[in-house]
Amino acid sequence: MASSAWASDLSESLHAAKPPSHNAGGALAKRRVPAEWEPQEAIWLQWPGEWEKTYEEAFAAFSCIIIQYEKLHVLYQSPQVLRQARTALLKAGCNPDHDLITWHDIPNDSAWMRDNGPVFVEDGGEIRVQNWQFDAWGGRFGSDVPYELDNLVPRRVAASLDMPLDEVRIVHERGNLEFNGMDTVILNWSTLGDAARNPEYTRTQAEADLKHWFGVSQVVFVEGVPEGDRTNGHIDGIARFIATDTVVVGQCTLASVCKPGDGKTGSLLDRAAEVISDAGFTVIREPMEGIAEVEGQQFDTNYMNWLVGNGFVITTGYGDERLDSEAKIRLQNYFPGRDVHVLPMLKSWAAGGGVHCHTNDQPAQIPAKTSLPFEQS
Secondary structure, rough: OOOHHHHHHHHHHHHHHOOOOOOOOOOOEEOOOOOOOHHHOOOOOOOOOOHHHHHHHHHHHHHHOOOOOEEEEEEOOHHHHHHHHHHHHHHHOOOOOOOOOEEEOOOOOOOOOHHOOOEEEEOOOOOEEEEEOOOOOOOOOOOOOHHHHHHHHHHHHHHHHHHOEEEEEEEOOOOOOOOEOEEEEEEEHHHHHOOOOOOOOOOOHHHHHHHHHHHHOOOEOOOOOOOOOOOOOOOOHHHHEEEEEEEEEEEEOOOOOOOOOOOHHHHHHHHHHHHHHHHHEEEEEEOOOEEEEOOOEEEEOOOOOEEEEEEEEEEEEOOHHHHHHHHHHHHHHHHOOOEEEEEEEEHHHOOOOOHHHEEEEEOOOOOOOOOOOOOOO
């Protein structure tokens, strides 16, 4: 059940917002991307079509959770996909005609709207949509993976919301951007600087572009590709802000596929933690303490790909009662006052991501006097 007390407490906290703790002497930028824990207008997603139909059960499950708390916008590829989506929601126990669900006949190619979807930016008191270019992850899932319709989705979302649109002629995915809502973006240079995406693009150019488009004063680059990660290492599986000054970073253990100091994923995560700490942030390590097997593949139990919404958090579960329960407790500590849901969704995890990768959050437009980032207590 949604917590009405959470909404009330959040409203009071915003009106009595404390000064930002990170870079406290600086003013908030005119242009910024709100942090994910700030109030949201809605969650967006693209319902899986025929070639991704194995994700449908998970989509129905987390959609039914989302509408307990906030609005949900669903894009569908065809009348057939719409029918299948409605049937899946009914089977999962919720109403496809729920007041908080809006269906959009917007053509798309895939079910990964975090990556091809809009970047919502607060700019001068209004919310704008940025359309960064999308090329299906630099072609790393195969040259036959379509993306032309996905690349047009931000334009069509902006049109449906009657929001101003900014075209950004750089290839990048939203899943590789982590914001604290104030002055910093963290991302993996191995994705943005990938020659298959942006040939001859330099860090110097990237830092200037990121500061311009997002209004941040600090850009923190981590680097490296976790083993088996065909996105080239999106940040939302590596490091996540949980407050303006605090970042959770994954950690390999002796019980995971990756190992501490292995010169591969374990070392990559340790370096990321060091870089982020050196940038002035408190770092909390999130342990991967088990192995999940899906269709003959082994995966670390990485709970980092969580979605934060108005009063809730959803993350991927692995069917291990002990590990899932321990992860739930950790996330409750990261996000006090929010309901935490751990959902099994290993079909999509095996394909490359979890609930955060499938969704895209639209921030609420808050009056300027209450637009300070929400500080977690």
